[in-house]
Amino acid sequence: MKLNELVPQQDPVDLYLPVMSEIRDVRPLTDLETLYTVALPDGRDLGHQPGQFVEVSLFGVGEAPFSISSSPTRKGVFELGIRKVGLLTEKLAELKPGDKVGIRGPFGHGIPVEKFRGKDVLIVAGGIGLVPMRSMINYVLDRRDEFGRLIICYGSRSDKELLFTDEMESWRRDPGVDFHVTVDRGSPEWEGNTGVITTLIPGLELDLGKTVCCVCGPPVMYRFVLLALKSRGLPDKSIYMSLERRMKCGVGKCGHCQINHSYVCQDGPVYHYPDLKSLEEAL
Amino acid sequence: MTMNLDINVEHLTRVEGHGNIVVNMRDGKLEKAQLEIVEAPRYFEAMLKGRSFHEAAIITSRICGICSLGHQITSLKATEQALGLEVSEQTVLLRKLLIHGATIQSNVLHAYFLAAPDFLKVGSVFPLVSSHPDVVVRALRMKRLANDIGEVVGGRAVHPITPVPGGFTHIPSADELKELKRRLVEDMTPDLLATVETLKTLAGEIPQFERETEYISLRCDDEYAFYDGDICSSDTGRVSDAMYREMTNEFVVSHSTSKHCRHNRSSYFVGALARWNNNHDKLCDLALQAAEALGLKPGCTNPYMNTIAQVVEAAHCTVDSIRIIDELLERGLQNEDPDQEPKRFGTGVGATEVPRGILYHEYTYDRQGRIIKANCIIPTGQNLENIDDDMKKLVPEILDKSKDEITSYLEMLVRAYDPCISCSVHMLDVDFLE
Amino acid sequence: MAAKPRVAIFDFTGCEGCELNQLNFENQLLDMLEHVDIVEWREAMDDRPGEYDIAFVEGSLSTPDCIKRINEIRRRAKVLVAVGACAVQGGINGMKNTQPIEEVREEVYGKDKYLFPTLPALPLSAVVKVDVNVRGCPMTQMEFLKVFTALVMGKKPVEPTSAVCVECKLKENECVYEKGMICLGPVTRGGCDAHCPSFGQYCTGCRGMVPEPNLKAMEEILVKHGLSVNEAWKRLHLYNTHELEGLKS
């Protein structure tokens, strides 16, 4: 077929214009991370899937992708958990309730929740990877009867860097949640597990035929977690992973997030692991 | 009357580069009155050694950002003479236009930003932004236009890009030149007249101090010399630029990282006042009117009047820039390739009048077109001995004043020379033995 | 920011062209003064108070006194900005570093050499922490304005990392290699809008090297275009002796 016949005909859209939205609440999570509650104008709903992201911008500073940390079941506002690492995130850290940010999205391929429905849900989150996974966790908690067990493995560099510690308490107490947490290096007060996140996996109680897993964390983590899950016998088709890449547009135009033939902002950030195997540069 | 006096102005402000003024008087006897140059030496000889002729002007331009255009043009002249490179008439016209731009910008900068605060008894130009906004806006407008000449013709006002051995890498368009001309006529000329008016009101602030000395500048028969000419001394007359070493006679003194110079007397003066004294007959009418209005007379021996001579020159450069642009437009601008095929490898000297006075570069090239020997004598270095001599005469004459006043007279004296200390510590005078 | 940031401007060993370039913001100067208070600037003013938020520093460090002064400036400044090639990467002054310093002094001052102590020319970052770089020889005005507005907004300025060639290509400049000249643009950090090639002159490398430059490949290009290996490295060293020496070790 000729190329110009492949060109889809659709109405062009202003892809890069943000919707000015209000910061409703700012809650520090640690020294570096802050949780923002954001409201679109006119009480509009963001309408996202767990695992999707939005592009957040401040005029004169920049724009960057951030995962939505709240569950779509909680309406009216949404939450972003942001780590202070550079230009934009440092300026975001100065924001107060009532300030405005630009929002575009939601973008990307989130967690295919229908594939998780009726299954045991295993979440493996490293560091800031808990931010997007929290959306799924709360989604499952809000629709408890639609899912089987909820197993959460969370690893952090130190106990000082643990996110959502208050929510963690409720997960710990919730009999329907199997919650495990470990830190690489604990402070003297730390009484929990120490060691990298993979040390949690051998001890998990898993119903292999019924478990679907989603992994999110720093780039180095994936390979080791995969090995650990494999040695537990979890089939590849039951694994999903959320990847991070540099991205500018969020809509498949700017090219930054490309991994081989795949655009993370379009085909990801959440990938089905079997699809990732054909992407040499992915992991 | 003060019998003991110690003045030590460390890191004199509002001059280019680092210098201290030191005066000691014991029991009415002046022990020391000198400008100490403490700027770190730069060792340009180590940088030039073995460098290609393409790079000579790029490197020497970095001797001083304030005088970068002057160093560049002078360096190109020396290189071209050494290698037998020909330049076109258009190149010469464009270079003269560039020199005018640089002279106007430097003289305006000095008069308004460095010297004027002295007359108005403030520490810097910044308070003037609110007290004399129209004056500041005018000064900025004049400086911008002067810099735009540098940007349009040279690609950049500081460390210009386009002048290279044998010509230019890029020439301005006719439209760009026409626009410069329009602004020179419509903005610069009235601004100059206004500057003269402003200065007239301040004329009383200029100290009355006279000391006869030798004035050295370029001189040429058909114009007020900046680019071409012989070396001319008010004491001994004209000699060719090849004789520059005999005219400068550099020597090391312990209180200065810059070498000093002398010729017929213990010291001599270079710069706007020297050019005025030697060449006032070649100035255009506008400049002569400005001189008249500001009380600048031929044979002036008051070094404080150097600032006035600079303003007079700015007027001349403006009028002459308009003339050069007309000539360029009339000839039609040609895209010419610079001549970069050396015809010989030898020694060449360049001498140019830059804002602070006469500047010399001399290079010797080997058969690969690499520098084996370089020498460069800069105006501030030539003036240093004259400044010390002025101070030695001035201090005893003003001993009835307070120490603060004496200090400020001395600071103003040094600033009047518009010294460029960055330049003066270039340290280029060495023979490289390969 | 509540109060206007206080700005101080300092110079070390260099040509002062960068400072002059700051005075050359004729069209922007008054707007700039709306946003900051300039509290110290030897080249332009007398006052010398001790407190400031942002220090713009030009020039490389080349005497023991320089080292003392820069430490003092660092101690007092919240943000230290290195301005121009001399301050950022040692610049042209660095060329003397490859020659034994005693010899150089001997050549220049003869028996008087001990009158004036001197060190190898160092970039500021060799002695103190530098927060922001404004590159170029002279400093690139466009970049200075970007840094200036960023600091006024209280945000971290972004440093360009890609080669000058990118900017040349964006402007569709005729590559000076096509004119039979050489150019260091391929390994030189952009951010100047390819100023020199836009005026037909080759890029001399004044903005320093791109991160992780492929110098072997650059040497090959220069040699292919007629320079000897020795001359190729001389050209690369012009502004970047300190950086190249660092890459070597």
Add this chain to the structure above:
Amino acid sequence: MELKFLASDRVEAFVSYIMQKKTVYAPQRAGKHSVALKKVADPGAVVLDYARTMQSVKKFFLPPRDELLQFNLADQSFAPAEVKPLDAVLLGIHSYDRAAIDRLDYNFSQGHAERNYLTRREGVVWVGVSFEPDEFHFSGSVGIRPHDTEGFDVFLTRARDGYLVEVLTNAGRELTAGFDLPATDQAKPQPGHFHQHIFLPQAKLNEVMGASYNNPVWEETAEKCVGCGSCNIVCPTCYCFNVEENVDIKVSGGTRERIWDGCMLREFTEVAGGEVFRGGLAERQRHRVMRKFKYLSDKTGHPWCVGCGRCTAYCTAGISIVSIVNRCISDYEKHAATAV
């Protein structure tokens, strides 16, 4: 198709004529050795005989610096950038550059269709011209010949003493109507020969490139490559961009702009914290070439390289995309031969 004739000495009159109808952009001298597409002011300055322009027509639809919006810092308001249809004649365009626009059209309409690009694309009348392949052209290897008229409204084929004119569409008829173009019975001359070839049809290339992921050619090329990104920035089918904020000196407002970017640049995949996902020059070079001959062609069946030769012509290191691809092919064939 009826052929008409435009004599060389009437080209200028033809350009003046169409200039009365629409703005015209055409190749003109830009420097001593180069030709660039620029708005025509002087019809005599148009150059129809040229090898290539450094930047293709892409620059009109996806400008090197493209304002996305203007913002006001005081009240946090913004206004979208004004984007207008180009609405002009693009005269003297080579077939491969027209083919590149088909590829960009695809990129900017699939998935999310982008207003900025698609709006500018409107109102263009394409007047092509044949080209004589030089040492770098190889578009024949990707199925684009010097005489191809596809996508053009009017096409000029270089012939003796002038050009054979084909008026191909209504837009073309409208543009040329009223200008006297006599019919001719001259036959279209044979297109010129290419001096560069990829030795395999595209259908097979996907397979070859798919097998070349670990070919040593990437590391070998990386030794010569300085990573300057010129190859990306001159490519007519590269469309990657970065986004920057520009704040005015009054710090009262500014613009958000996108600027061409390239996958050969190290920072392209760098994220906060310093992780670079394609750090090595070999990986970057591989990505660039795979993008042209595999990643996007797998999806659409069309190569994303149009054989213009720019990336090779403007590479100061002399890296040739044709040599890279041919090397992959010969290694693949060698491997296939030994495997049998």
